[in-house]
Each structure stands twice: as C-alpha cells, then as structure tokens.
Amino acid sequence: MTVSRTGIAGVGLAALGVWLMLPPLGDNLRAESGAVEIVPVVLGILAVASGIWTLARGEVRWGWGAIVGGVLGIVLGLAAARAGISHHEAVFVWSSLVAATLRWATPLIFAAMGGLFSERSGVVNIALEGMMLMGAFFGIWGSVQFGHWAVGLVTAMLAGGALALVHAFFSIHLRAEQIVTGTAINFLALGLTGYLYIKIYGDEGTPSELSTIPDVPLGPIGDIYFLGPILDGLNLMIWLAFATVALTWVVMYRTPLGLRIRAAGEHPRAADTVGVSVYGVRYLAVTLSGVLAALGGAYLSIGFVGSFTENMTVGRGFIALAALIFGMWKPFGAMGAALLFGFSSALARALPEYSEQAALLFETLPYVLTLVAVVGLIGRSIAPAAVGRPYAKQ
C-alpha cells in the first residue's frame, strides 16, 4: 500500500509541476524570476525517480504511471513555461537535449556494462573511474601515434584491460580488500595518465589535429520530424554503446559463459564444485570490465571532446557504478539509469541559458541525482550474493 502511495505521489508531483506553469500562477511566477522552467523539470525528475522506486518494488501500475507522468510533466511544463517561444524552436531545443543526453550517457553505459561483468562475477569494481581515465588517455595517445582512431580504441582497450588485470590479481589471487584495491587503482591511473600527459604532450596539450571517432550520417532518415535531428549524425560510439548493452544481455543470459559468470558471483563454491574455474571466470570478467570502461573513456577523449585533460572523467566511473546499482545489476536497467544520469548532465549544460550565475551550481545536478538514486534503491537492490568476497580455492 505504501509502495503504491509513492507512485501516486510521483504522479501528483508531475501534475503539480505542470499546474504551476499554467496561467494564472505561471505568469506571476515568471514575473518573479526568470528561471521558472526548472520547477516542472525538477518535479518531473522526482516523479520519474519515485516511479522507478515504486516499479522496483513490484508495483507496476503506479510505477509506470509516475515515470510516464514525470516525463510528460517535464515536456508539458516546459512547453507551458515557454509558451511565448515559437513551437519550432522548442522542438529544436528538445531534440538537441535528447541528443546531448545520449552523448553524456554513452561513457556511463560502457563503464556500467564493464562494472556489470565484474560485479556479476563477484568482484567489486570501484576502479571503473581509473580504467576510464586510462582509456581516455591511451585512446588519444594511440590515435595521435598511429594516426587512426581505430588504433586509439585498441590501445585504450589494452591499457584499460592491463590496469584491470592488476585489480584482478590483487582482488582474486591475493584476496585483498577489493574497495581499497580499487581506490589504489584509481590513484595509480590518475598519477600515471597525468605523468604521461605532461611527459608526452607537455605544455601544448594534446594536438588539435587528430583522428577522432566519426559521426554516423543517416541520410534520408535525418529528415524525419523530431527524431531525425536526434538520430542523425550521432557518434559511432553511441550506437556501439547500445549494441554493447544488447550483447551484454545475450552473453549474460543466453550463453554458458554468462551462466558461469553469474554462478561465480552468486555461489562460487557451487560453481567450483561443478568444474567452473572461479578464478578464471573472475579474471576474464574483471579484465573485460577494464576493456569496456576504457572504451567509455576513449569515447570521452577521441569521440566527444577531442582532447585529453588531467582527471577528465570527473567521477563518471562512480556515477556508472551507481547506475549499475540503480539498474539492479541488469544490462537494460543499468542502461536506463545511465540515460537518466546522462539526461541530468545534459540538463546541467542546458540550464545556464536561463541563469548564467548559477551555471556552476547546476553542475552538481548529476551528482545530486546519483545520490538520490542510490539512497532510494541501494538497500533494496539485491547485489550478487558473493560480490566483494574473495574466493579461496580448496
């Protein structure tokens, strides 16, 4: 009963957001402040969050109701708030916001899928951040050195995988505390990439003329109303990210390897008894997590930004980890959460249009949302049973 009440409250919040924007109240509010658009957006996000919370507890009807209500509330509320602006302009802003959401979500999706392999096999991986950073640096290094972005992706994957092997060795063979090891790996990656960046690129920074991952033109599809401007010219890595999610799902739930990974994470002793090499499976999964996280980092440097700066991942590895938890360690769940966090990042960059001064405050949005998401779900979101526990062979 209380669960469905949360969903009802979500629907109510979304409705409130729209109502506040409608005349006569909306006009008064707009007269007071220039940035009223934030009201339906915040309320809508809260509604979506409460919807996901409700949904996770099995209350399907109100859960979806709150999610749909929240999204509708944001759209309608913004439309109402910007009623003065021409329709075409509003749509244009929306399609660019959705496209930006996809761009911000992509590195998170890659890293979250990486985390999924590692954690499903029973190894906590808070080193995703460092592995992304390695990918970001070695992506650009390979691209500059060999003149092609594809080589950059390969060097990024190699570097991320190598760093992940260190994590695997300490966590699996030496049975170290995995969270502490992960923190150490993050420091190492920060120091190593910073060192190499200064050593190789020095004062000038990474070269501006470099081979970057191309965007994908869609030809005639690009002319479709609303969807066209969103999907046309997206970076190749964005499409690859979604392919990775589907592939992860197939591997996890439709192949013997996936079964072994899940067994190693749920009940390693049982897996060992039936002949699964728990160490082998975990090594593979952790290494894979480094490779995937590095792809996310490489997208940041040679797909999105086109340069490398020290500590350029700014906590995204941790946000990806939160997305994984929020998505209940499931591929599509984690993807959904990554999209939500990506949206908040896109919004943080779009909102300063309304208030220049508060631009820096809007930057906190993804982190606040992550905090709220983790708080709402983590206790109830059931982790793989053996995650974080080193396995001792007998």
Next chain:
Amino acid sequence: MSRPDDVETTLAGEDSPTGLSARLSLYERAGGVVTPLVTTIVAFFVAGIVVLVSTGKSPLPVYRGILDGTGLPWLVHWLVDVRVIGGTQQIYPSEADAVAVSAISLQQTLILTGSLILTALAVAFAFRCGLFNIGGQGQYLVGVIVAVAVGSEISGLPRGIHVPLALFCAALAAAVWAGIAGILRATVGAHEVITTIMLNWIAYWIGSYLFSIGGPLQSDTQASVPISNDVQDSAKLHVLWGSVQGLHAGFLIAVAALVVFWLVIDRTTLGYGVRAVGANPEAARYGGINVARNYFLAMAISGAFAGLAGAIDILGWQYRFSQIDIQASDIGFAGIAVALLGRNKPVGIFFSALLFGALLTGTSTRNLNPDVFDPELAGNLTLIIQGLVVLFVGADVLVAWLWRARQKVRT
C-alpha cells in the same frame, strides 16, 4: 578474534581487540612497522623505475632534489652542511643562505604535515568503524568554505573568540556533511564510498560557485578574480616559526587531534562501540551496541577532523581561497594513503603524514629545482607513489605474502 599467543594471525594484519594482546605481541608491533617501511621502499623503487624508463634519468639525483626541497636536511644543519645533502653547492655560495631556504621549506613541509594528519584521521576514524571514508576531500572543502565565510565575513571579534569560532563552525559543518553519508549508510545501507564521492563533487561545485565572479563569497576588492576575501586579522592563527607562510599553531591542533583520536578510540565507550562495529557489526548488534548510531557518529567525527584541516589551512597560512585552489587541492585524497600507511594508528599517522607532507612539498613547483626534474611530472609521481602505497598497505599484501612464505618454510 585473534588469540594473544597466536603470532601469525596478528602478523596477518588482524587488529587485536584487547590492549593485553597488543602489549604482549612484540611481533605485531614489529610487523606494524616493517610492513609500512617495506611498502614505502617498494613504492619509491617502482616510482624510481618510472622515472628511469620515462626520462632516462637516474632516479637517485631526482630523489635527492626532492629531499632538498622538503627542508628535512635543516634538521641536521648543525652537523652537516645542507648543501652537501641536497647537492646544491653551485646554487648557494653561502651556507647560511642554504640553511635559510631549507628552514622555509621545512616550515612548508610541517604545515602540510599538520593538514595531512587531520585528513588522515578523517579516514582512520571511519576505518576503525569499518567504513571507508573517501570523502575527506569534500569534507575538507566544506571546512575551507566555512572557515573563509566565518573568518572574513564576521568582524569586530577579539582573536580569542574569532579563531575558536571559525574552527568550531568549520568542523561542525564538515561533520554534518560527512554525517549525511553516515546517516545514509545507517538507515538505507547506501555504500559510503559512492555517497562520499558524490558529496565530494557536490562540495567541489558549490565551492566553485561561492568563489566565482559575482558569487556570494567572492572578493569585494578584486571584482574580476574568482577568489574570496581575506580572513580578518582577528581570525588568523599564531605563526610559531618563520614569517610569511611560516609554521602556524594549526600544527599543534593537529598533534592534539592525534591525542584526542587515541583517547576517544582506546579510552572511551564511544571508541569501544566504534571498534566493536568495525570488527563485526553483527556481533556488535547482538551485544547491544547501536550500530546505526555508531556509523553516523564515526562519519561525523571523521568529517570534523577533515573540516578542521580545511580551517587550519585557511586561518593558518592561506587566508583566502580561489576556484583554482579548489581544482588544485587534493589533501583530502592524500589523507587516505597517509591513514593506510600509518595503519590507522596515531603514531603511524604522524610519521606517514610527515613522509607525504615532505613528498608533496619536495615535489611542489616552488621547491623542486626544475633542472633536476619537472615539478609537474614529480607531482604526478607523488600520486603514483600514493596509489602504490594504498595498493600494497591497504591490501596487506606484503605481510600476507611473508606470512605464507614462512608457513611454507615450516611445513
């Protein structure tokens, strides 16, 4: 847990729950010193290889240059010419000049040592309760912000009130900030590693906003610089040694905090509860200890230590803070390595804080001779050393390895 006579288990890094076993097992103490020492040597050795491979320079002159920059040779300047230790005969014709420079460097090392002690205590206190507080950086920034606000915005107070007020407010605010993570862990079970990292970034951006041009705490006199006002003279800590940016009374506060840490952890009911929860939360709960309350208190007290670190930096020598300072600051993160290397014990933390304080000072742009090594590279080298230290000590790998090797010899 471990039996007092069982040397091997204590060597394996198990914290003995009773004072008796600690007193009995000399081995544990030996192990407690040997591991960090070996780890430090290995970390420096690996970093030396990085220097050798990447620049082709021998690491020894680099380390010598760093040692010279730390000011530590000053400690023996009555016995040895500091120029001989640092290899700086060409730079300083007169020994007196070299000694004066060395003294200033040592003051900086000790200033950093004080801040590192406090950020390390922020990690150590939570660690004793089984929590991994990697939010020291955010808690430090909250302390900085509040110290700047109280120190610069309030005027007309006597020094005897203004300084303690600023220190108290900074510690309290940081305690509340860290307490958020503690409450979340205690009530909904949200893991403190994720929540504190998020709180770090939130503090980072809030600070950037407050000091930004036109922001609430931005300077009244320099309208185009994203920097705060200077703190009032009445809020500045006493300078104990040196003149400009000399060693200030904050160092004494940090040392006092070490004693407080030891008293609270080892001599109070609160400390007992914290350690019990840290050793085994289920057993503690069964024994009637309120686990949730201890999680909250441990995080809040940790935050207070980190906030105090921010406050003494502001009131002691920086007097103002800017957006660039926020970006450059990493003292909260360094505290993690300091705490782990110091094995979360007061004496250990003091010496590892001194080591990292020296390392950070010795590799700073101001102190490291760029002819010897590029300071920017050296700064990142420090990060690598930090990572290696956490990797080896935090994982207790070397002790475990030694222990296993010993077992093999026996059987």
